Amino acid sequence: MKKFLSILTAALVLTASSCKKDYLELNKNPNAPSVTTPQLALAGALKTSADIVNGGGYVQYASWMGYLSWSTSFQANVALLSYQIQPTTYDIWTPLYQNITNYDALRKSTTEPYFQAISEIMTVFSYQALVDNYNNVAYTDATKGTAVLNPKYDKGSDVYDAILKRLDAAIVQIQTGQKAAIVPTSPGSSDVMYGGDMNKWLKFANTLKLRIALRQSNVAAKTAALKAAVAATQALGYIDNNSPAYVNPGYLNSDAFGGQQSPLWRNYGTTQNGGVQTNRNQYQANSYGATKLTANGDTRGPKVYTTTGANVITATALGVTTPPAVAPSKVGTGLLSSPTQSAIVISPSESYFLQAEGVKSGYITASTLTAQQAYNAGVTASFTYLGVAADAANYLTLNPYPVAGSDAVQQQAIINEKWKALAVYGAFEAFNEFRRTGYPNDIPLSVFPGANPPNQVTRIPYPQVEYTTNPGPVAGEGTISVFTSKIFWAK
Template sequence: MYKNIASLMVGGSILLGAVGCTDKFEDFNTDPKAPTPEEMEGDFASTATLISSIIPVVALGQENDYQMIDQMIGCEYGRMTSAANMWGSDMYYATYNPSVVWSGNTFDTNMPKIYTPFFMIRNISGTEGLAYHWANLIRVFGSLRVSDCYGPIPFSKIGTGSDFAVAYDDMPTLYNAMFEQLDLAIAGLKEAAGGGAVSSLLQEVDYIYQGDMNKWVKFANTLKLRMAMRLVNVEPQLAQRKAEEAVNDPAGVISDPSEAAWSTFIPGGNSFHKVNVLWNEGRVSADLTSYMNGYSDPRLPLYADPAPGSSSGEIVGARSGVFHYNILKSETTNYSYPKVTAQSKLLSISASESWFSRAEGALRGWNMGGTAKELYEEGVRVSMKERGAEIGNYLESTAVPAAYVALDNSSYSAAAVSTICPKYDESASFDTNLERIIVQKWLGNFPNGWESWADFRRTGFPKWFPVVNNLSSVGVTSARGMRRLPFPQSEFNTNEANVKAAQLMLDGPDNSATDLWWAKKN
């Protein structure tokens, strides 16, 4: 019975029809065919099924969702992979010119995925108990991703009334509200973790940690640390306080490969594999291979295959932002595919991310449980261990990124854009060591480009090659890259007054050249 219910709800609970994603969430974003709470009361099937439908927000396992959000935006702007297709138009993400229709994908996909199960869990639980706090944690995680794309979003006012439209939070209000809800979720999950094992049904539908609440608390603290780092340039005191809370909590943050968040929700096979390898639509980024080839990084052959166009078996990535008129052109087929299989798990939070965030915090003088050098070096060790690489003398290496040599069109070749090396130098400047930390955070996060895009916008690091073809019509520069995406058209269709109010919360026009509140360093 449970599996039939789960199939029904997971397959049909998210409504992506003509109604707007913030329109009266509880009425429009609930599947009318789904069993009612009363019909499933007493056997945990309802909450287990709903948890199973919200957890994929942590890592988009459905291939079309992954392609439109993680590949085209996160991996592209975080320089993990480069597009090998133009999808029939010169208006696409890689060349800084996405269509209006595509720009809304992150909002229009994630908001219903978050709120359909969240509201149902809230209504069943009465805002108490394990399932509610678990879902609330995932709500914060997903909302951060949506905000990283657009800036202001609806959050604190969702579900507070019966109106058809929902007001947006400006970004300071949003972060305060997300921190508040995250703290409530952490407290609730700690209570659940202290109570011992969760039900077998909840273990079965937990694609990340198989019901281990202690690891979910670490996940939540790592998310808090991630959010804190966004704010270092705009709310440094709040950033420090929240980062120190996360790190110094007795429950801890993710710090070992056994605690990293990898998802087994891959219903059609690993979506990163399907999009880049089976569909032939992406190659490893030239930026990534420039750094890792220069470093002789032992993780590189675990990230990418030798380039088909290399006679010597080198791993060579493709430049970002090449306007591809035909996917079969040698401009794309010659370059390295990511090394991934249909059975590989999908990354959400790596084991090394928190170490590098802590290293950055220590560099800023925060209490992160060690010196910047100690935390940075442990981050590298943990990343190597997580990927099954032998570290060797990497931490003593003074090697620098390599020049990029294109395999066909020599105009794509470029000198290295950075001289940063893996070896930590306590006598170096703040910016030099910040760059070193952010570069290794980027390399350790492969292929989670969303975090790298956020780090690039708030710090200016890593340094990357400019896109080959910048087709932006709104002033996006090759040096600073895409700063955000404009608000989705669906919101103008159904929530017009509120999205227009949100436009006034931006420090500039509602386009891709306007900085987010926290992203003004670069």
């Protein structure tokens, strides 16, 4: 990790106009960062956050969660299909810490409260992702630069406690600015998620807070305090259809500078000349996802996946190596509407399902929505995003919220519907919710010959860069098993 501690600015070199062709140019040398301003640093860091959520770093979760299968036209990806996962296999650690450093540099480069508050909120967003991937991580010493070259690890539970406090402080900072006699400088267009609308940032922060609290629902010792914390800010509201957390810095259908298309398109779509992007070649529809998203009146399947003939999805189980007779389906037009589409950070649908669980479980005590209404809103938002809004009412008739069901039955319904709504783009969150709740409880394991996992993956190992550059702290975590080592909040 220490090789990245000298990163001082955002990852992007931006110009004053979003029409310039170098708008999305990546800074390739973290040890010689470009001179920037808070405005440019903010746009760059937000763009990078969207890249991480929608990029190729989470595609393994899309496979393990039943959304995608490895392409039957390629040599088998043994690590993915037989769970032979090593520290060299996946590295989500590096991009997350790089971006945390970018947000830290942004916060220190300005005294403007709105810029600082956004930096803090997105730092919290990134640290939650780190803990959810790796459990114990460097936090206290993580951004001290050359003063601490071998940062110690903090317990994942302690990091969660710390970032909740930072989130509350950021909320207060925004509210204080809104009441100030002299209005703080608005981030304006440099805020490529909300355009400087700080009320929407309050909703984003509050939704993130609810997510962090519910993620710890299995930690009984924290429940009372977490419920009180959520209730304290519930009046701020949460992300809804009018405040989606979508990033768009001015995506272009251009392959310049590594690709300037929206990250999901750059991951699963086509190049500017119609060529196939890498992961569109390497992944195809998973038969589990195709079945789930076409059952019981669900019409989202043909939007999540491409179709042939009479709206037919051709899919394979994870681990199958024999190509199907018909060309396999890929990620569909509901998720890939345009190379310039906005990138999802947190969708309204995810937010509504968080609210449904929050109300059901007593975290949200005063809401304009009942758990059933939030559930319905989550389903409807998903259908609407995929372009089949007219079918949502019928689907809800066939798949209603179990109002009279037990708490466990209601949670299963919420998480199962959230899994459907998170299809492909939200694979990491689906993986998190699966590990927390056990739902969906019928996701099949890989059928690849020789694969013999005792259960689904529980976490990925620390990356090789840590064993090379920060060996003491990472060695202190002991042997990591991808089947038995768990994140502190996992079931």
